[in-house]
Amino acid sequence: xxxxxxxxxxxxxxxxxxxxxxxxxxxxxxxxxxxxxxxxxxxxxxxxxxxxxxxxxxxxxxxxxxxxxxxxxxxxxxxxxxxxxxxxxxxxxxxxxxxxxxxxxxxxxxxxxxxxxxxxxxxxxxxxxxxxxxxxxxxxxxxxxxxxxxxxxxxxxxxxxxxxxxxxxxxxxxxxxxxxxxxxxxxxxxxxxxxxxxxxxxxxxxxxxxxxxxxxxxxxxxxxxxxxxxxxxxxxxxxxxxxxxxxxxxxxxxxxxxxxxxxxxxxxxxxxxxxxxxxxxxxxxxxxxxxxxxxxxxxxxxxxxxxxxxxxxxxxxxxxxxxxxxxxxxxxxxxxxxxxxxxxxxxxxxxxxxxxxxxxxxxxxxxxxxxxxxxxxxxxxxxxxxxxxxxxxxxxxxxxxxxx
Amino acid sequence: xxxxxxxxxxxxxxxxxxxxxxxxxxxxxxxxxxxxxxxxxxxxxxxxxxxxxxxxxxxxxxxxxxxxxxxxxxxxxxxxxxxxxxxxxxxxxxxxxxxxxxxxxxxxxxxxxxxxxxxxxxxxxxx
Numbered sequence: 174x175x176x177x178x179x180x181x182x183x184x185x186x187x188x189x190x191x192x193x194x195x196x197x198x199x200x201x202x203x204x205x206x207x208x209x210x211x212x213x214x215x216x217x218x219x220x221x222x223x224x225x226x227x228x229x230x231x232x233x234x235x236x237x238x239x240x241x242x243x244x245x246x247x248x249x250x251x252x253x254x255x256x257x258x259x260x261x262x263x264x265x266x267x268x269x270x271x272x273x274x275x276x277x278x279x280x281x282x283x284x285x286x287x288x289x290x291x292x293x294x295x296x297x298x299x300x301x302x303x304x305x306x307x308x309x310x311x312x313x314x315x316x317x318x319x320x321x322x323x324x325x326x327x328x329x330x331x332x333x334x335x336x337x338x339x340x341x342x343x344x345x346x347x348x349x350x351x352x353x354x355x356x357x358x359x360x361x362x363x364x365x366x367x368x369x370x371x372x373x374x375x376x377x378x379x380x381x382x383x384x385x386x387x388x389x390x391x392x393x394x395x396x397x398x399x400x401x402x403x404x405x406x407x408x409x410x411x412x413x414x415x416x417x418x419x420x421x422x423x424x425x426x427x428x429x430x431x432x433x434x435x436x437x438x439x440x441x442x443x444x445x446x447x448x449x450x451x452x453x454x455x456x457x458x459x460x461x462x463x464x465x466x467x468x469x470x471x472x473x474x475x476x477x478x479x480x481x482x483x484x485x486x487x488x489x490x491x492x493x494x495x496x497x498x499x500x501x502x503x504x505x506x507x508x509x510x511x512x513x514x515x516x517x518x519x520x521x522x523x524x525x526x527x528x529x530x531x532x533x534x535x536x537x538x539x540x541x542x543x544x545x546x547x548x549x550x551x552x553x554x555x556x557x558x559x560x561x562x563x564x565x566x567x568x569x570x571x572x573x574x575x576x577x
Numbered sequence: 578x579x580x581x582x583x584x585x586x587x588x589x590x591x592x593x594x595x596x597x598x599x600x601x602x603x604x605x606x607x608x609x610x611x612x613x614x615x616x617x618x619x620x621x622x623x624x625x626x627x628x629x630x631x632x633x634x635x636x637x638x639x640x641x642x643x644x645x646x647x648x649x650x651x652x653x654x655x656x657x658x659x660x661x662x663x664x665x666x667x668x669x670x671x672x673x674x675x676x677x678x679x680x681x682x683x684x685x686x687x688x689x690x691x692x693x694x695x696x697x698x699x700x701x702x703x704x
Contacts, residue, residue: 482640484640488588561636574612
């Protein structure tokens with residue numbers, strides 16, 4: 174077993190060796206290096222062919238037409254293109270957008286930008302388990318609503334929204350439905366023939382493909398229109414200009430092909446590892462799982478150890494690469510906005526760890542992690558005045574703290 | 578974030594972890610910070626009749642730098658008079674532990690904690 178152990182697959186994943194192999198075939202003079210837009214020679218034709226094979230591989234995983242795939246630099250760009258692109262195109266119909274408070278920053282910040290441009294945005298509160306219900310969406314719809322943007326799977330807590338039910342609702346009302354699927358593709362079955370989703374953001378690097386490549390699914394029937402955000406040579410049917418990065422695209426295609434073939438077996442294996450992890454931790458006193466445990470992707474566990482601060486916990490876990498909802502691990506001083514939106518106290522948000530398991534995680538690594546986490550929590554509670562007070566029966570909510 | 582060796586040392590081997598009897602009239606307690614902010618420090622000192630700090634204990638909920646700041650402070654105040662202990666500045670802690678700018682608030686909290694503990698014992702003795 175190699176240390177440190179990578180348990181942060183929700184942040185990014187290593188490229189699968191099969192993917193790296195394919196990518197390396199698209200770089201050098203002897204290989205497929207051409208510009209896919211070059212129509213006048215063999216180099217261009219070969220590159221275009223590789224790009225179109227990858228487009229089909231991506232389309233196959235989510236069951237759509239390859240012509241509905243627009244390459245982007247990643248999910249952040251896809252979110253920007255979807256939200257600003259649809260809002261701008263349909264602005265004459267209305268200027269109201271619905272999203273949730275626990276979306277990725279790429280969605281929230283795109284919405285903030287639209288607010289500056291005069292749009293109105295409703296930010297829905299998820300329920301305490303982290304899900305945004307179709308009822309909550311229905312209640313927020315207004316006559317001037319043009320767009321609903323919700324994530325399929327949340328990046329911090331891994332919970333899965335019911336995009337089928339929400340899609341029915343938006344389609345009925347003629348509202349564009351955008352889904353950020355960065356955390357769900359290759360982990361959840363997605364069938365865009367039956368789902369009434371109009372725009373879907375995709376990425377490669379969360380599913381063993383390279384960073385720097387993603388795509389936006391743009392529905393053809395019924396046709397969804399977006400205004401381009403990047404202008405240039407008119408690539409991708411005018412929706413996203415820029416020379417196509419053949420090696421990146423081929424990598425994403427191969428990653429998606431592998432996901433389509435291996436997803437179900439892989440999910441079973443990863444779920445067993447997560448259960449092993451949870452079993453190893455759940456008998457610790459004052460431990461809370463954040464977010465719905467049943468409607469959740471198999472690789473995610475978000476868990477709070479009360480009375481222990483997240484950054485000090487991570488410091489004790491230097492052999493484990495994972496992330497925390499504690500403020501101290503980020504540039505801002507606020508704890509995770511996702512956990513706060515679930516109604517978690519600041520204390521519990523500060524005490525959270527996100528452990529994400531993936532393709533290359535082993536049972537031995539999970540057992541090692543369990544041992545280390547138990548040790549660290551015990552040690553830090555010995556150091557924690559809050560733990561003392563809790564043990565003495567003091568109600569921490571009744572204490573008057575000197576906030577600073 | 579990279580931690581200095583001194584922060585790591587105090588974090589791995591915190592000095593003077595524990596609790597003194599708060600009902601003892603020679604014990605002063607300073608509890609500062611708030612769980613919502615991610616830091617709570619409890620610093621306690623036992624002071625003899627000559628006004629010298631004989632013992633100091635702490636417990637801290639917070640990041641590694643907060644733990645290290647309070648651990649260091651307990652080492653520093655032992656054997657000092659109350660007057661001397663009041664002179665300790667947060668900047669001394671920042672310097673000793675090589676804290677980065679984002680962690681300066683940890684040292685401020687430690688300074689607040691010792692001041693609160695000293696204040697506590699003074700009030701106890703006056704009453």
